[in-house]
Amino acid sequence: MTMPHRPIRPRLCSKASCSHPANATLTYVYGDAQAVIGPLSAIAEPHTYDLCDVHATSLTAPVGWSIVRHQAYPEAI
Numbered sequence: 001m002t003m004p005h006r007p008i009r010p011r012l013c014s015k016a017s018c019s020h021p022a023n024a025t026l027t028y029v030y031g032d033a034q035a036v037i038g039p040l041s042a043i044a045e046p047h048t049y050d051l052c053d054v055h056a057t058s059l060t061a062p063v064g065w066s067i068v069r070h071q072a073y074p075e076a077i
């Protein structure tokens with residue numbers, strides 16, 4: 001099973017009502033009940049969502065989940 005090499009394309013925020021460019025990737029780690037926000041991933045994987053700066057900082061975790069933020073996206077006050 002080989003993955004074709006693809007150049008990184010500009011991606012947009014995955015929020016339906018949002019058309020900003022994505023700057024972060026949200027990954028749901030189901031085993032740990034964690035939503036991890038980090039730098040935009042090069043490869044779109046299952047359970048990941050691209051988010052713009054606004055949505056990356058305003059994200060709230062589902063009940064029972066925690067949010068893990070990389071430094072670029074500290075929790076919004």
Ligand SMILES: [Zn+2]
Pocket residue numbers: 013014015018019020051052053054055
């Ligand atoms: Zn957005």
